[in-house]
Amino acid sequence: MKKRKPLILVICLMLLAGISQAEAQVKTENSSVTITTNNLNIRQGPGLSFPILGQAQTGDQFNALSREGDWIKINFQGESGYVASWLVSDMTASQTGEKAAASTNSQAIITTDGLRVRKGPGTSYGVLGTIQKGTAYKVKSTEGSWVKIQTPYGDGWVANEFVQYSGSQKKNSSSSSQTGKITANSLNVRNKPSLNSDIIGKLNSGETVAVISQNDSWTEISFSGNAGWISSQYIAVQSTQSKSKRKQSASGKSGTITATSLTVRNKGSLNGKPIGSVTKGQTFPILEQADNWVKIEYQTGSYGWVASWFIDITAEKNSGSSQQSVNGSSAIILHNGSNIRKKASSQSSVIHRANKGDSFEIISLNDDWYEVRLPNGGTGFVAGWIVTVEGSAPAVTKPGAEQHLQNKTIVLDPGHGGRDNGTTGARGTREKDITIRTAQLLADQLRSAGANVILTRSGDTYLPLPSRVGISHDHNADAFISIHYDSTPDRTARGATTYYYHPFQKELAANIHSNVIAMTNLRDRGYRAGDYHVIRENKRNAVLIELGYLSNPAEEALVASAQYQQSATAGIYQGLARYFKN
Known part of the structure; x- marks a missing residue:
């Protein structure tokens, strides 16, 4: 027994040393975290199964004690608590010192595609999003082999080996006398280009301000005699020059x-x-x-x-080929099986079929049709909106899709609502909030085209599934679109899926899905049969579309952006127009 004591003592000392070493590796010295979502649960341990100590709100800051996997240990009201790392932003003391000030006059130019932007200076931190080769971002600070930059996803960190540095960021010259028009109501004006900086005032839609400088995400303006910062996406910058x-x-x-x-x-x-x-x-x-x-x-x-x-x-209306300069121009076919007709009319007989990439010499322009030289030496006419032009010939725009949407009754069904949140994203995005935003944007576009649009819900209210179907039937909907966002335990899953139930709904699903994929460049998960109440019990043309995965942190950030929302709704809009046209 006595012989075992030294051995046990040695083992205990080794374990203790290992624990101390491990703790030192994750200790976040002189560091703090800022909460990025409301009602964030602070837990007693590093996991969702631990009891809740309390809640924190967006902008709250806490001292960070250590990091354990995807969880950060903080000092919460005198006790140790844990927060999920993907719901906070990290800010170390070195990020606010002289090093940061010295680097703010340069830009980081990205040298590789798909570079991950992380929440902190290391690969153990969560990914905010990805940026592409050739883009440039303002440098905020550096730490070791990592650089903090200002990106569309907010301030984040990238590996130093994948960037090159340029000189001072160009300011807009005062001689250009640039002004900007505000495009959002109650827009916050801040004292620094950061969401964590102090708010010094607000601006409303339509107000005009003098622009001092701009970068990718922030615009510096003159506000009440001082300099202030606003988000660049909410200002339309114009020059006062003629x-x-x-x-x-x-x-x-x-x-x-x-x-x-x-x-x-x-x-x-x-x-x-x-x-x-x-x-x-x-x-x-x-x-x-x-x-x-x-x-x-x-x-x-x-x-x-x-x-x-x-x-x-x-x-300008084309009055005849003699008025158009087409010498040396060619029409390049955009789609396989394109028709070349005997006359400049979609009712004229087809005399030749062409495939994507085929090139034809343009002889003249007749309204919206090109007269082209055929391989056999003859001539024919091809619609200007199904080709691209090389040379001096004017391009022809495809007739507007709105003509196919006029007077159509379209029911938009924003998924979930009220007590039903739907899924909640990795960063806290609630499905019920983003589906209503998508539906309202799409409704505005469809109404401007002359469609009769009905929303199953226009606010944060709960509506049973049978009631949603009832609205479709009551209005004799020409199309019913149920809008959702997806979720799965696999946080790498991504892409869009469209569902139909009855065979007569398949064509609508195909048209909407193909256009959404074309507009958004999301991963194509296909359109398929699905057993969902709102399409199964629906006797009208109805589809249910999942517009991306909120469970994937990168895709969640993408689908919540204004740019994605514009693209996704444009895809649904074009898909509906193509369906009704056919």
Whole structure:
């Protein structure tokens, strides 16, 4: 027995040393955390099964004691408590010192695609989102081999090896006399470009302010004689220089913005970097068109791309081919099985079928149809909206989808509501809140096209499933769309799925699903039969669509963004138009 005591003592000392070493590895010295959601549960241990000590609200700050996996130990009202790391933002003392101040005059240019932005300086921290190669973000501070930058997801950390640094961030010159129009009510003005900074006042929609500088996420303005900061997505920046100096449209077309606030990007893609915004009613010359995007001069000397489904494009009427410059131009077919007809009419006979990528010499332009040279030497006509043009020939815009939606009765069903929250995302997003936001945005778009739109709920109210179906039947709906967001224990699951129950509902599901995927670039999980009450018991054309996974933290951040909401609703809008057209 006596011989065992030294051995037991050695083992205990080794275990104690290991515990001390492990604790040192996760200790967050001189660190604090800021709560990013309301009514966050503070628990007695690092897990959802532990009792609740109390609750914290958005913006509350606590001293961080240590980190255990996905949980952070904090000092809560004199006791030790635990919070989920994906529901807080970390802020260490080194982030607020001289090092941070020294680095704020530079930008980090990303050198790889899909770079993860994390909540803290290390791979153990939660992922806020991903950013792409070539984008540039303001540097906030550095710590070891990590750099803190200002991103569309908020302040986050990326590995230093994947960035290059530029010089001082350019400020907008006062000689440009830029002003901005506020596009949101009760917009907070802060003393620093951070959601954690103090609010020094508020602005309302329509107010005009002087712009001092801009970066990706924040705009510096003159406010009550001092400098203040507002979110860039809620201001439309304009120059006071004469609009007559804008470049004239090379296509002879102009476009009027139809969205309340539309993001301008540096390239024609949802992956393009946001560089500004424009507001409803503004009109710009169309400089270029590519797929579903158009290039505009949104400020004097500043050019960018906006989604064409939120812009009303008008063109000069074509009175004949002799007035159009088409020399050396070609029409490139966009879809397989495209018809080339004998005359410039969709009622004319088909004389040739072409496939995606086929190129034809343009001979003339007749209204919205190109006369093209066929392989056999003959000529035919192809609709201008199913081709893209190379050369000097003017592009033709597809006739508006609104003509197919006029007078249609469409019932929108925002999932859940009231006491039924639906699923709750990894970051705290409640399904019932985001479904109503999606439905209201879509309703505005459909109504502007002349559709008769009914929402099963317009507020945070509970509505039984049979009542939702009853609304569809009572209004003899031409289409019923039930809007949801998905969830699964697998936090890597992502993508959109559309469901139908009855065979006659399948075509509507196919049209909506394909357009949503095209507009959002979400992972395509397909459209399929599903046994859901609101479509099973529905005698009208009805579908249920899951617009992304709230259980995936990265996808949750994406689907909650204004840009995604615009794209998703545009996809449903176009899908409905295509269905009714057919």
